[in-house]
Amino acid sequence: MTEYKNTLNLPKTDFPMKANLAQREPDILKKWESLHLYQKLREQGETKPRYILHDGPPYANAHIHMGTAVNKILKDIVVKSKTLSGFDAPYVPGWDCHGLPIELNVEKKVGKPNQKISATAFRKACRDYAASQIDIQRSEFKRLGVLGDWEHPYLTMDFTFEANIVRSLAKIIQNGHVQKGAKPVHWCLDCSSALAEAEVEYQDKTSVAIDVRFKVVDTDNFFTKLRLFPSQVRQPGDETAELPSWVVNEEAVSIPIWTTTPWTLPANQAVALNPNHNYVLLECDGKECLLIAESLVEQTMQRYAITNYRMLAKVQGKTLEGIQLQHPFYERQVPVVLGEHVTFDAGTGAVHTAPAHGVDDYIIGKQYHLAMDNPVGDDGCFVAGTPLFAGQHVTKVNDLIIEELKLHAALLHLAKVTHSYPHCWRHKTALIFRATPQWFISLDKNHLRAKALEAIQRVKWIPEWGEKRITGMIANRPDWCISRQRTWGVPIALFLHKATGEMHPNSIALMEEVAKRIEQHGVDAWFNLDEKELLGAEASDYRKCHDILDVWFESGVSHECVLQTRPELGFPADLYLEGSDQHRGWFHSALLTSVAMNNQEPYKAVLTHGYVIDIEGRKMSKSLGNVIAPEAIIQSLGADVLRLWVASIDYRGDIFVSDEILTRTSETYRRLRNTARFLLANLAGFDPEKHLVPSEKMLALDCWAVDKARLVQQEIIQAYDTCQFHVIYQKIHQFCSVDMGSFYLDIIKDRQYTTQADSLARRSTQTALFHIIEALVRWFAPILSFTAEEIWQHIPGKRNESVFLNTWYTGLATLADDALMNQGYWEKLRLVRDAVNKELENQRHAGKLGAPLEGAAYLYCDPALKAQLDKLENELRFVLITSRAEVHLANSHLPEVVATEVPGLWIRVEPVSDTKCERCWHRRADIGKNSQHPTLCVRCVENVEGKGEERRYA
Numbered sequence: 001m002t003e004y005k006n007t008l009n010l011p012k013t014d015f016p017m018k019a020n021l022a023q024r025e026p027d028i029l030k031k032w033e034s035l036h037l038y039q040k041l042r043e044q045g046e047t048k049p050r051y052i053l054h055d056g057p058p059y060a061n062a063h064i065h066m067g068t069a070v071n072k073i074l075k076d077i078v079v080k081s082k083t084l085s086g087f088d089a090p091y092v093p094g095w096d097c098h099g100l101p102i103e104l105n106v107e108k109k110v111g112k113p114n115q116k117i118s119a120t121a122f123r124k125a126c127r128d129y130a131a132s133q134i135d136i137q138r139s140e141f142k143r144l145g146v147l148g149d150w151e152h153p154y155l156t157m158d159f160t161f162e163a164n165i166v167r168s169l170a171k172i173i174q175n176g177h178v179q180k181g182a183k184p185v186h187w188c189l190d191c192s193s194a195l196a197e198a199e200v201e202y203q204d205k206t207s208v209a210i211d212v213r214f215k216v217v218d219t220d221n222f223f224t225k226l227r228l229f230p231s232q233v234r235q236p237g238d239e240t241a242e243l244p245s246w247v248v249n250e251e252a253v254s255i256p257i258w259t260t261t262p263w264t265l266p267a268n269q270a271v272a273l274n275p276n277h278n279y280v281l282l283e284c285d286g287k288e289c290l291l292i293a294e295s296l297v298e299q300t301m302q303r304y305a306i307t308n309y310r311m312l313a314k315v316q317g318k319t320l321e322g323i324q325l326q327h328p329f330y331e332r333q334v335p336v337v338l339g340e341h342v343t344f345d346a347g348t349g350a351v352h353t354a355p356a357h358g359v360d361d362y363i364i365g366k367q368y369h370l371a372m373d374n375p376v377g378d379d380g381c382f383v384a385g386t387p388l389f390a391g392q393h394v395t396k397v398n399d400l401i402i403e404e405l406k407l408h409a410a411l412l413h414l415a416k417v418t419h420s421y422p423h424c425w426r427h428k429t430a431l432i433f434r435a436t437p438q439w440f441i442s443l444d445k446n447h448l449r450a451k452a453l454e455a456i457q458r459v460k461w462i463p464e465w466g467e468k469r470i471t472g473m474i475a476n477r478p479d480w481c482i483s484r485q486r487t488w489g490v491p492i493a494l495f496l497h498k499a500t501g502e503m504h505p506n507s508i509a510l511m512e513e514v515a516k517r518i519e520q521h522g523v524d525a526w527f528n529l530d531e532k533e534l535l536g537a538e539a540s541d542y543r544k545c546h547d548i549l550d551v552w553f554e555s556g557v558s559h560e561c562v563l564q565t566r567p568e569l570g571f572p573a574d575l576y577l578e579g580s581d582q583h584r585g586w587f588h589s590a591l592l593t594s595v596a597m598n599n600q601e602p603y604k605a606v607l608t609h610g611y612v613i614d615i616e617g618r619k620m621s622k623s624l625g626n627v628i629a630p631e632a633i634i635q636s637l638g639a640d641v642l643r644l645w646v647a648s649i650d651y652r653g654d655i656f657v658s659d660e661i662l663t664r665t666s667e668t669y670r671r672l673r674n675t676a677r678f679l680l681a682n683l684a685g686f687d688p689e690k691h692l693v694p695s696e697k698m699l700a701l702d703c704w705a706v707d708k709a710r711l712v713q714q715e716i717i718q719a720y721d722t723c724q725f726h727v728i729y730q731k732i733h734q735f736c737s738v739d740m741g742s743f744y745l746d747i748i749k750d751r752q753y754t755t756q757a758d759s760l761a762r763r764s765t766q767t768a769l770f771h772i773i774e775a776l777v778r779w780f781a782p783i784l785s786f787t788a789e790e791i792w793q794h795i796p797g798k799r800n801e802s803v804f805l806n807t808w809y810t811g812l813a814t815l816a817d818d819a820l821m822n823q824g825y826w827e828k829l830r831l832v833r834d835a836v837n838k839e840l841e842n843q844r845h846a847g848k849l850g851a852p853l854e855g856a857a858y859l860y861c862d863p864a865l866k867a868q869l870d871k872l873e874n875e876l877r878f879v880l881i882t883s884r885a886e887v888h889l890a891n892s893h894l895p896e897v898v899a900t901e902v903p904g905l906w907i908r909v910e911p912v913s914d915t916k917c918e919r920c921w922h923r924r925a926d927i928g929k930n931s932q933h934p935t936l937c938v939r940c941v942e943n944v945e946g947k948g949e950e951r952r953y954a
Contacts, residue, residue, distance in 0.1 A: 004919045004936070007944050008753050009762060011681030015794040019673055021638020025786045029142065032789075035801050038147055042568060044805060045088025053078055054563060054573035054603070055148075056586045057094035057156065057555050060133040061101045064140045066612040066620060066657060067579065069630040073646040074609060074725070075577050076146040080782035081720035086807050090568045091148035093141065094558065097130040097157035098489040099551040100191055100426060105129060106488075113487045120524055126488040127157055127522075140631065145639050145785040147804070154562045156490075156554045161561050163519035165490045165549065168557040170511040172596045173503075176446045178482075180501065182372055183440065184355070184362045184433045185481045188424040189380040189395075193485045194438055195424060195431065197477060197584055199552075205421035205430055208398050210262055211303070211348065211412035212405060213254035213290075214271050214325040217333055222253060222323055226281055226313040255291045255325060255336070256300075256412050258347030260419060262401045263394040263432075266386060267354035269370040270334050271325055273317035274342035279349060281313045291320075293349020300348055303413055317342075317349075328410035329401075330387060339364045356435035359478050374435045378485065394432055437501075439483040439492055439547065441592065448596055449474060455591060455601035462607040462723060463652045470583045470591070480592065482550045489548030491526040493518075495535060498543055510534055556589025559602035573603045580608040607723055609651035615658040628657055640784045641666045647783040648729040668733060672780070673787060675736035678745055679773040680794050682752050686766040688797040693760065693767040695813035700821040701879075701954045702768035705744045707815030707823060709735070709772045716779050717808060725783070732779055740772070743830055747879055747954055754920045754940065756948035764951075770796070775809040821871065821953065828868060829879060832859070835900035836880050839909045842898075849911055853921050856884035856912045860894055862904030875954045883912045883923040919944070 032038075053075055058068050075091065082089040106125045113122035138150055155161060172178055185194040216222045255271055273279065278294040284306050292300050294314065301309055323336040334353075341360040342351050355365025356374035365372065375386040382389045382397065388404060389397055405411040422431045443449040452474050461467040483492055493514040495504040504510055513534055517525035527546075531539035563571040572594075578586055587606055594602035613619055614626040621627065633642045645665040649655050695703060712735050719727040748765045755761040773795055781788035781803050792803040800806065815822055836857050843849040857880050861869060869876060869887045877885035890906055897906040914923040918935035926938040933941045939949050 004940075004944070007919065009682075009685075009755075009757055010753060011678065012684040013677060013681040013794060015677050015680045015791065017674070017677055019638060019640075019669070019787070021640055021786065022635050024790065025143075025145070025634075025639055028786050028789050029145075032147070032802070037802055037804060038149055040802075040805060041083060041147075042088070042090060045083075045090075048086060048088040050570060051079075051082040051087035051089045051575075052563070052569055052573045053082075053089065053091060053575045053577060054558070054569075055092060055094045055154075056576060056578040056582065057096040057154070057558065058137065059099070059101060060095045060097050060130040060137065060155075061105065062133065064137055064630055066628055066630060068137075069144060069642065070609060070612055070646050070651070070655060071577070071579060072141050072146050073144055073643050074607075074651065076144070076148075076785070077643075077647065077720075077725055077782045078575065078577065078607075078723065080147065080785065080804065083804060084778055084781065084806070084808050085717065085721070091146075092152070092154055092562065092566060092569060093138075093146075093148045093150065094154040094562065095130070095134050095137070095156065096551060096555050097127075097134075097155050098548075098554060100193070100486060100488075102126050102130055102133075103486060103488045104426075119487055119527065123488055123524060123527075130155075130157055143634060143639060144630070145643060147785075154558065154566075156551075156558075156561075157522075159519050159522045160565075162490050162523050163515040164561040164565065165554050165557055166493050166511055166515040166518060168560045168593065168597060169492065169549065169553075170508050170515075171560075172441065172593065173511075174508050175596060177441050177448055177596045178439060179442050179445065179479075180437065180439050180503075182356075182374070182435045182437050183479065183481070184358055184435045185438055186422055186431045187434045187436070188427060188429065188431055190427040190429050191424060191486070192378055194436065194481050194483065197473075197480075197588075199425050200422045200431065201425045202420045203423045203428070204418050205423075206416055206418045207260040207421070208262060208402070209258065209260045209415050209417045210402065210405070211256050211258050211300075211414075212265070212328050212352070213256055213410045213412055214328060214334070214350075215410075216253040216255065217324040217326055219253050222320075225319050225323070226315050228281070228313050252287070253289045253291075255323075255350050256348050257350045257352040259352045260417060261357070262398045262405075263376075264354045264357040265328065265352065265401055266330070266375050266382065266389060267356045267373050268327060268334060268352055269355055269365060269373060270337045270353040270368065272337050272339040272342050272351040272353045272364060273320060274340065274344075274349065275316065275318035275321075275338040277317050277342070277344065277349065278314055279317055279320070280311045281315075282309045283312050284309045291350070293344055295344050296347065296349050303415075329404045329408050335368070337364055337368045337370075357433045359433070362435065372435055376432070376434050378436070380432065438481045439545075440479040440481055441596065442479050443474075443477065443592075444479075448592065451599060452591055452595045455595050459601055459603060460605040462605060466580075466583060466606060466608050469580075470587060473584050473588060474591070480550075480589075482553050483547040484550055486548055489551065490518075490523055490554055492545045492547045492549055493526050494545045495531065495542040496545055498541060504535070504538075504542060552585060552589040553593065555586055556593045557597075559590055559594050560597060563602070571598075572601060575605045575607060576603040577607040577609075580610055582608065610654045612655045612657055615656055615661070617654065617656075628659070628662075633662060637662060637666050638786070640786045641669050643783055643785065644669050644672075644729070647725040650726045669784070669787075671741075672732065672736050672784070675740055675745075676773065676776060676780075676787075676791050679769045679776070680791070682769055683766055683773070683796050685757060686763075686770060686796050688770055691758075691763050691766060692770065693764050697760065698764045698767060699761065699951055699953060701744070701747065701826070702764045703813070703815050703819075704821065704823065704826040705740075705768045706771050706813055708739055708744075709775050710812035710814060711823070712739070713775050713779065713808065713812060720782065728779070728783070732776075736776075743833070746881065750878055750881070750920060750922075751951060751954070754943055755951065756943055759948045761949070761951040771809070771811050771813075775812055777803055778806065778809055825868065825871075828865075829872075831902050832865075832869070832905060833880055835902050835905060836882070836907060836909070838900075839898055839907050840882070843909050843911075849909070851921075852881045853883050853916075853923060854911055855882050855909050856886070857882045858895075858897075858908040858910075859885070859887045860890040860897055860906040860908070861887060862890055865902075865904045872953050875951065877922075878951075878954045882909075883914065 079089045079091045106129050110117045110125050113119040186200050280294050282290050285308050320336045321338050324333045353361045355361045355370050355372050375382050377383045380394050382392050384390050493511050563569045590602045716728050716731050751761050752765050777788050777791045788803050840852050849855050897908045912923040914925050915927045916923050917937040919940040924937040928934045930941045942949050
């Protein structure tokens, strides 16, 4: 064989089989930087239509995790695919730089502001800390292969951004959406601040649940409303029960409430009933009367362990409006009020109402003009002057309140219940509701809610259920509390009248003056500002607001501070892409602020992805030991394997990850890489400027392969356009493994290796391989960015510096539907070949055959199938990769054949007794016919020293 080896066209390429991604990828990153690739793309895109994906800013705190890696890779896939589709798709990354997590980290190092360190120095420390975290994350995001303007990101702590946040607030104030009020808000005792809805998460909590008597003050009036009278005054024919003789005073009649927050009872101002629900008055154990919702009687009596009870009267809740009740331990009376918020899934049907400690309570308190009594201070302790409980902390006061209830014979029942309860997303601690003076964006004052709901309908939501989710959140949310009582953030830059608390009448102009100063010196310009500088003689009448803005407001107005200010971007964005939690976060705040400012949604489309969880469905957690760090994957498998895994998942639901899943992904990567390597290796000696064969002269099978790539490319581009990345993963894998690996590339090896180097047979297949690798490298590029760039450098022919400077390949010729050997023809041949391969494998397992070339295939067909197979003439054996292939008409006296799943096809496979050709390994009867080449078949002799064999089809 040695003397004939040099006559073969064996594969040859410098493209390595072993990826060594962890070592090779950093070199490719350096190449992109030295090329100034991002800048080249912007220059190249100046005349192209623009596509804007606006980056939701991650928090500048700690290393990236799998969730942030997934998010950034998905964005990168979108941006790169849009570039390939002919768009100018700039990507400006951003960071959220203010807020509590940074404050807490800085406090650990330098202490709390205004204690061990001044507020100004504390903010400087926060700014430095955020900058250090940005540098860490920027390096990690770049290592993922994410292409963007990393040298010019947007930062919410940049002076210009901070100034534009103030301008954005001014615009919303000018449009009449901001108001101040003492409304109940989620309050974190650890943060010592109000929280936004997006900062609240719900976890199970075990609480004390108590039933408390609110005793009726005026029993005569109460009984009259229930049409209950003593026997001597009952009217003839009354169907109401006779009032028990023992009911002589108010001590015996109560409306019990049920609550899991005993600490809120000092702030109670009313008891609420549902106006349209039936309530019944029960005589219990001959001792007292209790008013209970009719639907809750049975479970309430079971809870109280009362078995001896009877109904005295039934009444609708609205009948009892205004009835006065005695507070269980304070010397005050509270009214019965009515509210549709009263439900009947638990409790008694009567709801303890403290307007300072709940949204529904606040709303009904406003309706009934109830006192807004908030006895709880910022530190969670009852303020001085609170009867019985002054100085006590809300988390420790429940036992004291329960003792007080017992003392006043007001406690009916006590138990512990586990229920869903709001917690701080940072500290994981239970929150309280408390009314404090805060700044709010009103959802209804100027129809902001209605306008936002209209805007939602104009947006494309991916997946579609996102629309329903955010619609429900906007429709049902309370006013947005935008003020925070912290140090590191953008101020609510308002001058407030010391007597009235009203903002200065010239606030909009004053805020612009403040913004100009912040633009030069940062937020300290406000905190260090002397009021006289802007207010002059009025300064003594006003004070500066020291609250800062909710960080969700800051990131929310990035549409104004980034999209509207950077010339390479534009408003509205084409796409916002974040995790599904952002329906109540960034998507939410961006929508409300944009509608409030511009009466327009900030995005045309919104794409959401799920959470990254382990194979058991658990969130990544250090305590569970299930954390998989992106850095570890990159160091072991490479960033491209991580990117391929991201592309492979259906991001619409939960995103599962494990070492096993990633290992399987790396195996898929290896198959894709090997396909590309095979294509490159068989392009050795091919110069597209010299050797490219026109499509009309190419062999039929090669025309099929190019057209197949064209059809797959159409599907892939469509999937990229609709962000169905897992479909792309499947299409590419199918194309490489099945269409190419198991069919086309398998068949062409003989022709590629054995025909003459410059023959049409070989140049035709090389032309097909060239077209296919040109398309394939572009399909890879948005996902396997490093590998695509590596492949690009090994493809023959003149080309520019990077695969990313190109658009989708347009050189894939169409195979006409009416061609003699069209797509349908070759699909039929694939089925026939699969059937033959199956029987060859059976014979191999039976020990009758070794390699397929040791066999002969005899095909018995119906006339239609025979006519199709006959089109290949003597080249059918090359398609089947057998040494002999014969086609016969089927008849009723078939020899020993095997039926197949292909209609009209029966097969017989048997060993070939002929000698094996030393060069092509086919077993042929004509070996030795040429005395100068006694070990070669006639075909190989012709290829070695003749004009070369002629191929027409395969």
